[in-house]
Amino acid sequence: MHILQNRLGKIELFIAAVVVSLLAGCGTSQKQAQPTTATVAPAPETAAAPSAQQIRAKASAMRAQISPEVSTKLNTAMVLAQIHQTNLTEVELAKMARKKGSINGVRAYADQLIQDHTNLDQTVVAIAQKSGNLKAVRRSAHETADEKTVERKLKSANGARFDKLFLQQASSDHERLIRKLQQDREDASNDDLEALIDKMIPILEQHKELAEILMNKEQASGQADQTHG
């Protein structure tokens, strides 16, 4: 009986060893496959200008040279810089809406945006300071061309048209930011950053919901005015 059990044990051990070696083989073959694609000899027609594939391969090779710690820090700094810039932009647009908004709801919404994004930005700055990224975050945060265009467009609008444009912009900005943060949350490897994103998303969802509620109200009041008129 004991002999039989020993034999069965040996067979199990053998099967396990085979499975492990096969899996290890797969892993190494995958790992080895990457350098071959990266070091593929350039085709004659692509020798002059590097193809997208070559650029990607070069970028991944460069990333491979950077240690994981540095890569994590860079990624954290990049995400924090984006959030910081978004907060600054939202505060700027909301300040404009506080002055130019034609109804109380829009002005109250603008006030809330200023308060929430200021509060969130303080947390962003604190995390950047803690992770030693403060300088990088402040340096890399700058207004994009799109944001400048939006600002110009809003500056030129007035009254109900301004309200509509501002609310549409706030809604689409927040929707985009939520999607971006959800993606960043999956890629993030910094606990503080993950916690920040977890706290930010519900607030941003509220901002988006409020913008939509106000847009609907404006639309309804506009329709009512038309009916009465």
Place this chain on the structure above:
Amino acid sequence: MGEQPDRTRVEASGSVRRTSPGAKFAAGIVAGMIGGILMIGFMMGYAQVMGAGMMTPLKALGAFVYGVEAFVVGSDAILVGALLQLGFSIVLGILFALFISRGTSTLAALCAGVVVGIVVWVAMDLYVLPYQNPTMAARVALMPLAYFGAHLLYGLGLGMTPAFVRTFSKERRLDKESHDHRSAHAAQTQSI
């Protein structure tokens, strides 16, 4: 509750000193109100310092009624938030005072108050806010420590209950004594 030895002391008249329900009720209202004001005052101050806006905690409370729109409806939501805060604080203060007597030591009441504050904090954080007021839950997540500290302050407010019970009982006793004195004096005058 920790009782001081004078609780069951028999007075010269032979009657046992008892805390009247009215005194407990009044003490509960005052202590609950003080605790509630301490709590919301602290949250408002903290929110202001953090740049979140002084009225945000009240608006977040107003979201129990208005939902997310509490942030844009203006002073109505703020008023509702303040009423909810004070109302709940007072009700809890009265319930707390039911277990307090004149002889309850201040330290024991403070400890019990802090425990009640922590229990309320746990209940709000885990059960009430996520389901009844997610708008407020999202705001609280931004200032979790301050929210906890505010509940401890509420507990400290409740801890003042025995002092108020003693104050109101004393006033009542003084009133009763002066009434008795007046009655005796009237009887004496009549007999003369």
